Amino acid sequence: MTEPRDIDALLDEVVTLPSLPSTVAHITELVNDPDCSLTAVGRAISVDPAIALKTLRLVNSAYYGLRNKVSSVEQAVVLLGLKVIKNLVFTATVFDTLKSGVDAFLRHSVSCGMAMRVLAENGNAPGLDEDASEEGFAVGLLHDVGKIIFEQFVPEDFEKVRERAVRSHVPWHEAEQEIIGVDHAAMGARLAANWKLPGNIVAAIAGHHDLAKCADPELKGLAAALSAADYICTAAGAGSHDGAAPVVAPDVWPMSRIVSENVPSLLDKYFRTQSAVEELIQIAT
Numbered sequence: 168m169t170e171p172r173d174i175d176a177l178l179d180e181v182v183t184l185p186s187l188p189s190t191v192a193h194i195t196e197l198v199n200d201p202d203c204s205l206t207a208v209g210r211a212i213s214v215d216p217a218i219a220l221k222t223l224r225l226v227n228s229a230y231y232g233l234r235n236k237v238s239s240v241e242q243a244v245v246l247l248g249l250k251v252i253k254n255l256v257f258t259a260t261v262f263d264t265l266k267s268g269v270d271a272f273l274r275h276s277v278s279c280g281m282a283m284r285v286l287a288e289n290g291n292a293p294g295l296d297e298d299a300s301e302e303g304f305a306v307g308l309l310h311d312v313g314k315i316i317f318e319q320f321v322p323e324d325f326e327k328v329r330e331r332a333v334r335s336h337v338p339w340h341e342a343e344q345e346i347i348g349v350d351h352a353a354m355g356a357r358l359a360a361n362w363k364l365p366g367n368i369v370a371a372i373a374g375h376h377d378l379a380k381c382a383d384p385e386l387k388g389l390a391a392a393l394s395a396a397d398y399i400c401t402a403a404g405a406g407s408h409d410g411a412a413p414v415v416a417p418d419v420w421p422m423s424r425i426v427s428e429n430v431p432s433l434l435d436k437y438f439r440t441q442s443a444v445e446e447l448i449q450i451a452t
């Protein structure tokens with residue numbers, strides 16, 4: 168039996184966190200510069216053909232529901248604005264990381280992104296920036312990315328986690344804490360911080376299975392929303408692995424301010440996103 172490790176030891180000894188591709192880092196830098204021009208951003212995306220192509224496919228997908236087909240990255244930048252483009256390029260990149268997992272995992276990630284988008288649009292995800300639905304989607308898409316890191320770097324332990332979670336019905340993150348020494352929420356938050364993602368995204372990922380792990384008390388509502396989104400998509404059949412049981416900590420509902428009268432309409436809105444989910448999965452793979 169392996170000794171449980173702490174996250175620093177794990178990172179020092181085994182894990183080399185994937186770096187954010189330079190194109191995305193460059194685009195983020197440009198978008199954060201108040202003097203940057205739309206043309207410069209369009210050009211930065213166009214130099215990376217793989218990202219440019221995925222960006223265009225995303226722009227033309229049902230997710231954005233644009234009436235006319237967009238045929239160039241420059242046009243997409245003008246139509247959607249810089250912040251949306253930044254998220255879109257980010258999504259295109261994260262897809263590459265997530266698709267290395269099993270199919271169920273990508274579906275779970277995209278579905279959680281959509282559930283988060285629904286919650287954000289209903290005002291149930293406090294702590295997001297002004298493009299709440301976009302940022303909500305991004306945080307949902309990324310919330311379990313720590314599992315990919317474990318699967319890549321400690322595959323044997325990861326397999327033991329799967330067995331323990333599936334056979335003994337131990338919540339997945341608890342099995343990770345037992346066997347690996349840290350859970351995917353801590354690992355994912357570390358990756359997000361390494362990628363210099365906004366603090367709200369890092370905090371929400373850190374707290375999505377235990378609100379107490381969310382460093383900023385102001386952002387517990389966001390972590391609660393993420394936990395609720397995770398629950399909604401799992402309960403609706405898009406769990407992260409076979410036999411995944413939807414579990415949610417009791418403090419999540421009051422913290423997320425989701426009231427029971429709104430649940431039917433939230434679920435209805437979530438189920439309406441299913442064709443967009445299918446399309447996004449197609450684009451990702």
Ligand SMILES: [Fe+2]
Pocket residue numbers: 310311351352375376397
């Ligand atoms: Fe998770």
Ligand SMILES: [Fe+2]
Pocket residue numbers: 275279310311397407
């Ligand atoms: Fe999840």
